[in-house]
Each structure stands twice: as C-alpha cells, then as structure tokens.
Amino acid sequence: MNKQLYKFEPDWLHLMPPGEFILEDMENLGLSQRDLANRTEYSTKHIHKLLKGEAPINADTALRLEKVLGVAASFWMNLENIYREALAKEEEKISLAKKKEWLKKIPLKNMLTFGWVDKYSNKGEQIAACLKFYGCASIDAWNNQRENNVAFKSTDRFTQDEIAVRTWLRRGENEAAKIACEPFDKKILQASLNSLRALTLIEELDDFLPKLKDLCAKCGIAVVFSPTPDKCPISGATRWLSSKKALLLLSLRYKTNDHLWFAFFHEIAHILKHKKQLFLEDTQNKFVQDKALENEANKFSKELLIPAKHKERLETLKTKKSIQDFSDEIGIASGIVIGRMQYEKNIQFSSFNDLKVKYQWAEK
Numbered sequence: 001m002n003k004q005l006y007k008f009e010p011d012w013l014h015l016m017p018p019g020e021f022i023l024e025d026m027e028n029l030g031l032s033q034r035d036l037a038n039r040t041e042y043s044t045k046h047i048h049k050l051l052k053g054e055a056p057i058n059a060d061t062a063l064r065l066e067k068v069l070g071v072a073a074s075f076w077m078n079l080e081n082i083y084r085e086a087l088a089k090e091e092e093k094i095s096l097a098k099k100k101e102w103l104k105k106i107p108l109k110n111m112l113t114f115g116w117v118d119k120y121s122n123k124g125e126q127i128a129a130c131l132k133f134y135g136c137a138s139i140d141a142w143n144n145q146r147e148n149n150v151a152f153k154s155t156d157r158f159t160q161d162e163i164a165v166r167t168w169l170r171r172g173e174n175e176a177a178k179i180a181c182e183p184f185d186k187k188i189l190q191a192s193l194n195s196l197r198a199l200t201l202i203e204e205l206d207d208f209l210p211k212l213k214d215l216c217a218k219c220g221i222a223v224v225f226s227p228t229p230d231k232c233p234i235s236g237a238t239r240w241l242s243s244k245k246a247l248l249l250l251s252l253r254y255k256t257n258d259h260l261w262f263a264f265f266h267e268i269a270h271i272l273k274h275k276k277q278l279f280l281e282d283t284q285n286k287f288v289q290d291k292a293l294e295n296e297a298n299k300f301s302k303e304l305l306i307p308a309k310h311k312e313r314l315e316t317l318k319t320k321k322s323i324q325d326f327s328d329e330i331g332i333a334s335g336i337v338i339g340r341m342q343y344e345k346n347i348q349f350s351s352f353n354d355l356k357v358k359y360q361w362a363e364k
Helices: 018-029 033-040 044-052 060-071 073-097 102-104 109-112 125-134 138-147 160-177 186-201 205-217 257-273 291-305 310-315 320-331 334-343
Strands: 221-225 234-242 245-250 281-282
Touching: 018 044, 018 073, 033 044, 033 060, 044 320, 060 073, 073 125, 073 234, 109 125, 109 160, 125 138, 125 160, 160 234, 160 245, 160 291, 160 334, 186 205, 186 257, 186 291, 205 221, 205 234, 234 257, 245 257, 257 281, 257 291, 257 334, 291 334, 310 320, 310 334, 320 334
Parallel strands: 221 245
Antiparallel strands: 234 245, 234 281
C-alpha cells in the first residue's frame, strides 16, 4: 500500500483509528506492542491507547513512528487529522439530527430543487449542508446573524417570507464570491452604460449574460441571476459585499426582457446614486423601502432605456412595424418599447406581446 498517495474517502475508513494502520505496519515488521514501546520510548500503556485511538498522534509521536516504522510523519499526522475530523462530524451529525425541526423553517425543498445544497437522508448531515450554505457554524449562529442584521427590515419580522428572502440573498452572495471583479469604479460604470444598454438588442440570455457579467465585473459589480424560493416576492436586489465589490442579483421573476432590463438598470441606479446599503425590489410591498430612492432608481432606468424626449413619439406608434422601426432607431429591443407603451397606457397590456423576449429557468 502506497501510504503517500492513499486517499481516505470511505466513511468507514475515516472512522478507523490510526492505530489500525500502526498495527498493520507492526505486523509486517514483526513488532509486538512491547517492541514498539521500547523503540519509541513510550510505555506499553501509551502504545495500547495509541492503537485503540484513545491517545492522539501528535507531532512528536509522528516523528517517532517515522523513524521506527519507516512511514513519513506527515502521513501519520494527516491520518490523525482525518480520523479526528470524522469523529467530530459523526458527533455533530448526531447532535444536529436532534434539531431537525429547523429544516422546516428554511425553504429546503427549493434549495434542493435548485441544486443549492445536496440532499442527504440523514437529518444531521442535511442540517450541516444547509448551515454551510448559510455560512454559519450552528443554528444559534444562524439565528444571531438574522437578529443582528439591522439593515434588513420587514413589516413582519422573522416570517417565512423573511427567511426565504435571506436564503435567496445568500445564494447571490455565494455565487458572487466566485466572480472575480475589479475594484468598484463609479466612472468606469458610468462610461459602460451605453455598452450595457446595447446588450438589450441580444435576445438570447446565454448570449448576452456572459458579456453583461464581464462588463459589470470590470466596474466592480458581480451580477448573479437566480430563481427565488417560494414566498420570496423579489425581482432584484443590490447589496455591497465590501467597499470595492457590489452584488447585483436578479430573479427573472417576470420572465420577459422588458422587465429584466428595467430591473437591471434600476439596480445599477442604486449602485451609482445611493448609499451602500441593501435594496430589495419587492413585488408585494412586504419589505420596507425608501420610496424616494426607489422612485429615483425607476426614473434613472426609464430615462436610460427610453429617454423622456421620445414620450410624444411613443404615443404615435400604432403598428408593429412602426414600433420595430422606432426600436431600431434608438437602438433598443422592441420588447422594451412595448413594455414602456403598455406601462404608459399607450396600448393595451395584451398588445404586441409577441415582440417581447421570454426567458425560462432551465433548473426548474
């Protein structure tokens, strides 16, 4: 057995005391426990405990075993660490399993469906996986994190809605951590607005999303698209992960390009114009927002997509061709023009919807 390359993966192997491997080498060398005790200058009692896993292998012991058994000290240290970690996980699994009711508080079904956490038959392991998702060492730490996050407010604190929203935000944070960004630069972001707007002309999500993410990453913004759990009525959110990196999180809640791009530039407005705080775009008015800031972000998004100087022109567009010609003229997707005209009541909400691009989550 090549002990330098051996991978300790099966659970049963993790839980084998390192002494089992010491005993194997002793037998290969024809050593008794007394022989090993004499050669390592340990008592036979200590050797007995070492073989049973009752005494840990420390650095000194590993060095002695290296000299006597001819196996690297690093192997014995790694083996000991793996064994102690496996024991700790087993103990934690048993302890956490007693708190399985906690799983009912979180949107576990959605988290499993979306692939945010793996599924485990053992409740203790499932709780451990969920705590890892939330970045918390224990359920108490998870509770304390919620209570101490004063930036997040809702009209009914600690409801299922609040937990679902927090879970969605955490998904955004986890994904944003994988995105390498340049330090946030407001000037670069402002200079990139026209390039970002031009992406509205690309219909396929898979075609424009990499370009969108790349442009934003160069400005210091990690863009994440993620479906929402049940009871999470949020279309978008902005959160600063550090002074140099912002998260822009979108849910595709309305699944059409007019809503997507309006939400995107709405969040960009928060990043450009407002203090570094959490902004949630709530579709059901359950979460407290600063109406003045929201109105300012709405105005910014509207003006960037279709400037106010075109208001009268919009009122004259009556045919599909005239709408498409106008869209080409100002360099914007026709679906966005349709969405604005419907919002302004220039046309009915049922009119020309075939010009909108629809999106669907592949993971649902």
